[in-house]
Amino acid sequence: MTPLLEVEDLWVRFPTRTGILDAVRGVSFTLGRERLGIVGESGSGKSMTGRSILRLIRPPGQVTAAHIRLDGEDLMQKSEAQMRQVRGERISMVMQDPKFSLNPVMSVGDQLIEAWRVHKKGSRSEARERALGMLEAVSIRDPERVMRAHPHELSGGMGQRIMIAMMLIPDPELLIADEPTSALDVSVQAQVLQIMDRLVQDRGMGLIFISHDLNLVADFCDRVLIMYAGRVVETCEADKLHEAKHPYTRGLLNSLPRLDAPQKRLEVLRRDPSWAETPSVRPS
Amino acid sequence: MSALFFDDVSVWFGEGRDRVDAVRHANFRVGHGESFGLVGESGSGKSTIMRALTGLAPDWSGRMAVNGNPVRSGHRRDRNFYKSVQMVFQDPYASLHPRQSVDQVLSETLHLHGFRDIEPRIVRLLDDVGLGSAFRFRYPHQLSGGQRQRVAIARALAPEPSILLLDEPTSALDVSVQAEILNLLTDLRAEHKLTFLMVSHDLAVVAHMCERIAVMQAGEIVEVMGVDEMRALTPAHPYTRKLLQASLGYTRG
Numbered sequence: 001m002t003p004l005l006e007v008e009d010l011w012v013r014f015p016t017r018t019g020i021l022d023a024v025r026g027v028s029f030t031l032g033r034e035r036l037g038i039v040g041e042s043g044s045g046k047s048m049t050g051r052s053i054l055r056l057i058r059p060p061g062q063v064t065a066a067h068i069r070l071d072g073e074d075l076m077q078k079s080e081a082q083m084r085q086v087r088g089e090r091i092s093m094v095m096q097d098p099k100f101s102l103n104p105v106m107s108v109g110d111q112l113i114e115a116w117r118v119h120k121k122g123s124r125s126e127a128r129e130r131a132l133g134m135l136e137a138v139s140i141r142d143p144e145r146v147m148r149a150h151p152h153e154l155s156g157g158m159g160q161r162i163m164i165a166m167m168l169i170p171d172p173e174l175l176i177a178d179e180p181t182s183a184l185d186v187s188v189q190a191q192v193l194q195i196m197d198r199l200v201q202d203r204g205m206g207l208i209f210i211s212h213d214l215n216l217v218a219d220f221c222d223r224v225l226i227m228y229a230g231r232v233v234e235t236c237e238a239d240k241l242h243e244a245k246h247p248y249t250r251g252l253l254n255s256l257p258r259l260d261a262p263q264k265r266l267e268v269l270r271r272d273p274s275w276a277e278t279p280s281v282r283p284s
Numbered sequence: 285m286s287a288l289f290f291d292d293v294s295v296w297f298g299e300g301r302d303r304v305d306a307v308r309h310a311n312f313r314v315g316h317g318e319s320f321g322l323v324g325e326s327g328s329g330k331s332t333i334m335r336a337l338t339g340l341a342p343d344w345s346g347r348m349a350v351n352g353n354p355v356r357s358g359h360r361r362d363r364n365f366y367k368s369v370q371m372v373f374q375d376p377y378a379s380l381h382p383r384q385s386v387d388q389v390l391s392e393t394l395h396l397h398g399f400r401d402i403e404p405r406i407v408r409l410l411d412d413v414g415l416g417s418a419f420r421f422r423y424p425h426q427l428s429g430g431q432r433q434r435v436a437i438a439r440a441l442a443p444e445p446s447i448l449l450l451d452e453p454t455s456a457l458d459v460s461v462q463a464e465i466l467n468l469l470t471d472l473r474a475e476h477k478l479t480f481l482m483v484s485h486d487l488a489v490v491a492h493m494c495e496r497i498a499v500m501q502a503g504e505i506v507e508v509m510g511v512d513e514m515r516a517l518t519p520a521h522p523y524t525r526k527l528l529q530a531s532l533g534y535t536r537g
Contacts, residue, residue, distance in 0.1 A: 041458040041459075041460065042429075042458055156326070185325040185326055185485065186325075186485070186487075186527065186530040186531045187325065187526065187527065187530040188325075189530070189534075190530050190534055193534050194534075212458065212459070214459075215533050216533065216534060219533045219534040220534050251460065252459055252460060255459050255460045255462070255463035256459055256463075256488065257463075257466065257488040257489050257491065257492035258488055259487060259488045259491050259514070259515060259528075259531070259532065260515065262491070262492070262511075262515065263492065265467050265470065266462075266463035266466055266467055266492070267463065268460070268463050268464050268467065269460035269463070
């Protein structure tokens, strides 16, 4: 069986005044119908990896890869017009902050209906039907009212659930979620994650979950890639993340204050230049 | 006499129909040298309490006092106030002037507070926050997030305050940098005998830094608890229990 997504030797480069900056350096991984977490600090290349799968890196940024295959089809060979068929319909993406991803001058209902009709053929009333169903699926109470609301009338948690509804309405095969809950309060965070979890499982989707929060990824995902300086330094089963071996992963885990164990001082990560030099690890 | 004293403090924004009561009847005091935390979800009013104290939210009622000196209403504070209370903001990318070097930022602050020996003080402040004089003539864009937050802390320390208000001081930083900044704050507190009032949404960070913690919900303080209670997960109020549960991590339902 071919995996859902295969990424081989992915590089993302940005030319700058002082030379070429390699944001992602030779990353390879495959993804089945599972939840894959990508963790790392800011600048580690985790978001760039997510975006380059959808070919969303704008010039002068350059993406090169041996291949990025979705169900065996190489996305790198597709034209821009063909990519538009992929984006949203087969792979969709949830960004960090709903404030910047929803259209502020369009009602929630119209945005959801548009999202469906761009990809599927059908009447407006059918689209409306789907939109209402999707809002219920993301646990929005009173979906009729929310359909008429504009984004500024919604809380952050509601906005993010609507983003998820909008991304899932064309029934994609793969969802890329880039820090989907970082802008939300902890209590709302759990709710949004549960909804995502359920939808991914019910529909048999693949999920790439990009986050800086190690504990969250350990609890939520099946497998984890840990990125540092554009490379994958370690990969492991998510529930074994706390037994990770790489000094970088260990350092990140140890630098977190913990509720259950008081510490006098927090451990400070000591960076080893060799971490950035070793080639990417290839997940088994 | 407490370092900080809040009695029946309410803060609101807007008037008439648009009035929003951001904080309602808050009571607490922070002792000298103590570190006190305010936690709650966004919109619960935790930052607003700090902003009212510093004059950034001028509409408030009740009584506030710093080291026994009552705080006047309105947004003006005298120099004495700023000599004892300083604030470190959440986002070091926003709180530093992009076209002023570290040297300018610190010397202006020192000058405003009437110091004469500005030169040696800048050197000492930079040493205090672990930057060293090599950083003195850099601009914010030449610094990393953690280094910028160190500059913001140096600026707050410049008038030699006894009380530091910390508004989410590490939430814009990576966890490894967060550890460095929290360690720095711990050291500075011991060294300068500082009193901390800290706002954070991260309960583990607050537990690490504070001895007593107030939990806020919709503008009200629902509970003040000691850090041991919090670590043992034995708070009295159901909302606190819910908040603690949520912060312990995601459980598959």
